[in-house]
Amino acid sequence: MKEGIHPEYVECNVSCNCGNVFKTRSVMPEIKITICNTCHPFYSGTQRLIDTQGRIDRFKRRYANVKTTVKKT
16 A cells, blocks of 8 residues: 555544434544434334424425315225
């Protein structure tokens, strides 16, 4: 391998929006994430709606007055 072209591999602090903080190793000294294994619905077993940029509210407004009809056969 060539010398002097590889980044330094350092200990990294990873912090999540939920407050979970853990250490790993990376070329970056600090990483900020939005979802980790503590708050992700698949791993935690709890269902939460994660609203990014108001998508859920926009969906509810758009389809609030839509009446569904079920056709009986």
